[in-house]
Amino acid sequence: MNSTVTQSGRVPTDWKSSAMQARIRRRYRSERGFRLAGLAAVSLSGLLLAFLLVTMAMNGASGFLRTEIKLPIDFADSALIVDQQALAGPNGMAALAGADIGGITATAADEAFGEGGARLLSDGAWLSVSRALVADPALASGRTEIWLPASTAIDLAAKEKGAPAAEARVAQLKQAGALRTSFNLGFLTGSDATDPTVSGIWGALKGSLLTMFVTMALAFPIGVLAAVYLEEYAPRNGWTDLIEVSINNLAAVPSIIFGLLGLAVFINTFHMPRSAPIVGGLTLALMTLPVIVISGRNAIKAVPPSIRDAALGIGASPVQVVFHHVLPLALPGILTGTIIGMARALGETAPLLMIGMRAFIAAPPDGINSPASVLPVQIFLWSDEVSRGFVEKTSAAIIVLLVFLLSMNAVAIYLRNKFEQRW
Amino acid sequence: MSSIVILFLVVGLGAIAWAVGRGRASLLQRQSGARSHSLPNYHGWYVALWAALPALLFLLVWNNVTPALVVDRTLAAVPAAEMPATPMERGALIAEARGLATGAIQGAFNPLAETLAPVYREAARFYAIAGTALAAILVFAGAVYGLSRVKPDFRARTRVERVVMLLLLLASLIAIVTTIGIVLSLLFESLRFFSRVSPIEFLFGTTWSPQTAIRADQVGSSGAFGAVPLFWGTIFIGAIIAMFVAIPLGLMSAIYLTQYARPRTRRIMKPLLEILAGVPTVVYGYFAALTVAPLLRDLAVSIGIPNASSESALAAGLVMGVMIIPFVSSMADDSIAAVPQAMRDGSLAMGATQSETIRKVLVPAALPGVVGGVLLAVSRAIGETMIVVMAAGLAANLTANPFASVTTVTTQIVQLLTGDQEFDSAKTLAAFALGLVLFVVTLLLNIVALRIVKKYREAYE
Numbered sequence: 001m002n003s004t005v006t007q008s009g010r011v012p013t014d015w016k017s018s019a020m021q022a023r024i025r026r027r028y029r030s031e032r033g034f035r036l037a038g039l040a041a042v043s044l045s046g047l048l049l050a051f052l053l054v055t056m057a058m059n060g061a062s063g064f065l066r067t068e069i070k071l072p073i074d075f076a077d078s079a080l081i082v083d084q085q086a087l088a089g090p091n092g093m094a095a096l097a098g099a100d101i102g103g104i105t106a107t108a109a110d111e112a113f114g115e116g117g118a119r120l121l122s123d124g125a126w127l128s129v130s131r132a133l134v135a136d137p138a139l140a141s142g143r144t145e146i147w148l149p150a151s152t153a154i155d156l157a158a159k160e161k162g163a164p165a166a167e168a169r170v171a172q173l174k175q176a177g178a179l180r181t182s183f184n185l186g187f188l189t190g191s192d193a194t195d196p197t198v199s200g201i202w203g204a205l206k207g208s209l210l211t212m213f214v215t216m217a218l219a220f221p222i223g224v225l226a227a228v229y230l231e232e233y234a235p236r237n238g239w240t241d242l243i244e245v246s247i248n249n250l251a252a253v254p255s256i257i258f259g260l261l262g263l264a265v266f267i268n269t270f271h272m273p274r275s276a277p278i279v280g281g282l283t284l285a286l287m288t289l290p291v292i293v294i295s296g297r298n299a300i301k302a303v304p305p306s307i308r309d310a311a312l313g314i315g316a317s318p319v320q321v322v323f324h325h326v327l328p329l330a331l332p333g334i335l336t337g338t339i340i341g342m343a344r345a346l347g348e349t350a351p352l353l354m355i356g357m358r359a360f361i362a363a364p365p366d367g368i369n370s371p372a373s374v375l376p377v378q379i380f381l382w383s384d385e386v387s388r389g390f391v392e393k394t395s396a397a398i399i400v401l402l403v404f405l406l407s408m409n410a411v412a413i414y415l416r417n418k419f420e421q422r423w
Numbered sequence: 424m425s426s427i428v429i430l431f432l433v434v435g436l437g438a439i440a441w442a443v444g445r446g447r448a449s450l451l452q453r454q455s456g457a458r459s460h461s462l463p464n465y466h467g468w469y470v471a472l473w474a475a476l477p478a479l480l481f482l483l484v485w486n487n488v489t490p491a492l493v494v495d496r497t498l499a500a501v502p503a504a505e506m507p508a509t510p511m512e513r514g515a516l517i518a519e520a521r522g523l524a525t526g527a528i529q530g531a532f533n534p535l536a537e538t539l540a541p542v543y544r545e546a547a548r549f550y551a552i553a554g555t556a557l558a559a560i561l562v563f564a565g566a567v568y569g570l571s572r573v574k575p576d577f578r579a580r581t582r583v584e585r586v587v588m589l590l591l592l593l594a595s596l597i598a599i600v601t602t603i604g605i606v607l608s609l610l611f612e613s614l615r616f617f618s619r620v621s622p623i624e625f626l627f628g629t630t631w632s633p634q635t636a637i638r639a640d641q642v643g644s645s646g647a648f649g650a651v652p653l654f655w656g657t658i659f660i661g662a663i664i665a666m667f668v669a670i671p672l673g674l675m676s677a678i679y680l681t682q683y684a685r686p687r688t689r690r691i692m693k694p695l696l697e698i699l700a701g702v703p704t705v706v707y708g709y710f711a712a713l714t715v716a717p718l719l720r721d722l723a724v725s726i727g728i729p730n731a732s733s734e735s736a737l738a739a740g741l742v743m744g745v746m747i748i749p750f751v752s753s754m755a756d757d758s759i760a761a762v763p764q765a766m767r768d769g770s771l772a773m774g775a776t777q778s779e780t781i782r783k784v785l786v787p788a789a790l791p792g793v794v795g796g797v798l799l800a801v802s803r804a805i806g807e808t809m810i811v812v813m814a815a816g817l818a819a820n821l822t823a824n825p826f827a828s829v830t831t832v833t834t835q836i837v838q839l840l841t842g843d844q845e846f847d848s849a850k851t852l853a854a855f856a857l858g859l860v861l862f863v864v865t866l867l868l869n870i871v872a873l874r875i876v877k878k879y880r881e882a883y884e
Contacts, residue, residue, distance in 0.1 A: 027776055027779070028776065030776075030778060031776040031777060031778045031779075033778075034778035034781070034782070035679070035683055035777075035778065037675055038675045038676070038678050038679025038682075038683055039679055039683070040675075041671065041672045041673075041674075041675030041676045041679060042675075042676045042679050042680060042684070042692055042696075044672060045672055045676055045696055045699065045745075045748050045752075046692065046695055046696070048699075048745050048748075049695065049696075049698060049699050052702070052706075052707075052710055052745075055710065055714055056706070056710070059713075221594075222594045222597055223594075225590060225591050225594035225595070226591070226594040226595040226597065226598065228591055229591035229592060229594060229595040230595055233588065233591060234595070242599060243595050243596070243598055243599055246598045246599050246601070246602040247598040248873075249602065249866060249869065250598060250601060250602060252799070252802065252803075252865065252866075252869045253605065253806075253862065253865065253866075254803075254805075254806020254807070254808070254833070254861060254862075254865055255806070255808065256806065256808045256833050256836060256837070256858070256861070257605060257609075257806070257858055257861065257862050258605075260605075260608065260609065260836070260840075260854070260855060260858045261601070261604055261605045261608055261609075263840065264608035264609075264611075264612060264855070265604055265608055286601050289597065289598065289601070290598065293598070317580060317584060318584075319584040319587055319588070323587075343701065344701075346703075347701075347702075347703025347704070347705070347706075348703070348704075349703070349704065349705045349808070349809050350704075350808035350809055350812075350833070350837065353837055353840075353841055354836075354837070354840055354841075358841060376703055376705040376809075377705075379705050379706070379709065380705050380708070380809065380812075380813070383708075383709050383712065383713070383813060391713070394709060395709075398706050398709065401703060401706070402702070402703075402706065405701060405702075405703065406698070406701075409698075409701055413694070
């Protein structure tokens with residue numbers, strides 16, 4: 001009643017007036033602007049991701065390739081003293097231990113390419129010569145041509161990133177047909193080295209896999225059991241609240257704090273070996289545990305109570321209800337959470353630095369107790385290297401790490417979509 | 424025999440005990456004809472648990488006790504006159520003897536170690552054989568006892584389930600143990616640090632130069648532990664620069680994807696944004712150091728900013744902001760979705776445009792949730808390590824110039840602990856004090872954020 005009285009004296013709004021039209025235009029303009037701003041934010045975020053990935057791919061693609069130089073070596077003419085029988089035997093590499101393969105290679109390079117020819121080859125080129133000799137002992141008695149990895153300067157020049165002097169040399173070699181670019185298998189099978197042309201990631205990858213194995217073996221069973229207890233059996237009391245609060249807090253603790261814990265407890269108190277996958281795995285397991293417990297609880301919570309009631313109704317004990325019925329139904333959800341947690345652990349660097357995993361390790365680890373490096377730490381160490389040849393190796397290692405992580409995430413998404421049930 | 428082999432043997436024997444117990448239970452059941460209380464399976468598990476558990480517990484204790492016993496025995500063989508005086512020398516001697524005995528080293532520096540090596544080997548073998556024998560006895564005794572209990576009316580299931588429940592409880596206690604471990608290890612080392620450096624100086628001092636002097640007259644090693652420049656650097660990078668990137672981008676992305684985007688776009692873009700959160704931080708760090716930092720330095724030089732550092736706060740902060748985008752975006756997404764539909768419909772019915780509805784109704788209503796999400800994002804940003812280690816500097820500057828180099832708490836923790844130094848120098852202990860501060864601050868941020876989010880959820884339920 002009141003409103004009609006107050007409105008009755010007013011002139012009705014002229015919606016068609018130019019002032020009103022301008023106002024509406026302004027409002028619509030701001031609507032479009034806001035919408036565009038949103039679109040811009042999404043696109044910018046997407047572009048940043050694309051920029052990041054493209055930068056890594058462009059820098060890293062050439063890390064999978066290596067430049068090789070064809071080197072003629074005349075072993076008969078050289079000072080090679082080696083027992084042909086031993087070379088052909090099972091311990092061929094040991095038979096070559098006394099021979100000066102490095103010297104022979106350097107001499108041959110100087111002969112073939114003139115003064116300073118040895119510097120065209122990688123510092124690890126003699127290893128390839130040794131391997132070639134072991135593979136075919138008959139070579140040792142004659143003249144042969146072997147493709148050897150080129151030095152960093154030549155390698156970069158051949159990929160058009162090098163210095164002018166080296167590029168001239170590359171052009172020269174190319175004309176002679178003594179230069180080729182091939183897939184760098186050594187990058188996937190080798191370990192860390194001081195020379196970027198012979199360094200590889202297998203050592204770090206194996207360390208990562210061993211560490212993940214330890215993490216998985218500890219965090220998965222403990223996480224699932226803890227989730228089952230908290231979701232199905234825990235009485236509502238102070239203790240349970242305390243457990244819940246500490247799990248939720250642990251999920252938010254910065255990863256470096258877990259590294260400090262690992263350092264203080266596992267290394268300084270229990271005197272476990274520094275830099276070993278077992279310590280890394282233990283530390284990362286503590287970090288991953290809350291993730292698995294939380295996702296496990298959500299998956300168990302999603303199983304409808306009717307399933308429990310039905311099982312109880314036909315005489316199953318509470319333990320049987322959970323282990324025979326609830327857990328199998330919740331497993332896809334638990335696995336999804338576990339994979340995501342493991343992917344996070346695989347990319348984690350800071351806690352592993354704390355427990356000493358930053359040493360130069362030139363051989364793949366033998367077991368969970370031997371010193372190892374892991375892929376992210378290897379990336380960190382290489383990014384600190386002065387030699388320019390490591391730039392593309394770092395990016396290539398990043399590509400390998402990202403491929404692993406993205407495929408793990410893809411598996412998690414696939415699992416979620418395939419087994420997700422709506423009750 | 425290594426302990427792994429023994430472990431597998433015990434587990435294998437446990438499996439055999441399981442099979443025997445199960446077979447016996449089903450046999451008894453068939454003979455008596457009466458229905459037994461538990462399924463044969465549970466009788467099997469009962470016997471297996473009796474066979475394996477006591478032996479495993481014994482091995483755990485044994486393996487932790489025997490090394491000390493072996494050392495005692497070896498030292499008992501040392502003639503009193505030649506006994507090294509200090510525990511450290513004794514330790515070195517034992518280490519050499521152990522190396523010789525296990526074949527890890529070929530020759531010993533100390534001639535005494537050569538004579539001790541056989542003693543050590545003998546003692547180690549004695550305890551290994553004794554341990555294996557005792558474990559074997561325990562396995563068989565346990566299995567026999569378990570088997571003797573197998574009767575049709577024996578409540579094996581109840582017993583087995585009690586063990587399962589105990590296991591579940593133990594698993595859930597790991598979280599508490601971890602929390603206590605973190606708090607205790609940080610507190611213990613921090614207290615040792617604060618006994619050397621006063622907490623007042625640490626929390627309020629403005630000079631950070633952790634190089635402690637080895638000689639008294641050394642230059643440039645003041646050993647100052649004033650952490651304010653570190654706290655400022657952490658806040659500057661993590662809470663200011665990173666949030667300048669993450670809040671607008673994250674919030675606008677969430678608004679666009681929930682309110683404007685077609686379902687198809689949303690289905691594609693949301694996981695894509697989440698990839699940003701899945702990229703490892705070491706990759707971001709490399710990206711910041713190799714690509715972003717040089718770009719920013721050139722930019723700063725070209726617009727005439729003097730002494731621009733290639734390790735600028737801006738590079739680290741910007742990249743960290745990009746990393747945080749999906750975090751802010753998903754929190755904002757959740758809080759906007761929690762605003763009741765009626766509020767949105769009401770606003771639209773009054774003639775407000777969609778953007779007016781969002782700006783004047785949805786965002787204000789969702790604000791507590793968004794703020795909570797931002798606090799969580801800040802707590803994640805200040806605990807982030809690799810980006811700042813790789814892209815931010817080490818110089819502890821108290822500056823607000825984003826092109827200058829600042830250092831953060833996490834950078835310094837890594838820096839203090841990865842050099843070569845003895846463990847209980849003030850320098851390494853300082854890392855634990857910084858860790859304690861970081862832990863407390865992130866914890867408080869999380870508690871406050873979760874409380875805000877929870878309160879706000881309750882308001883709309």
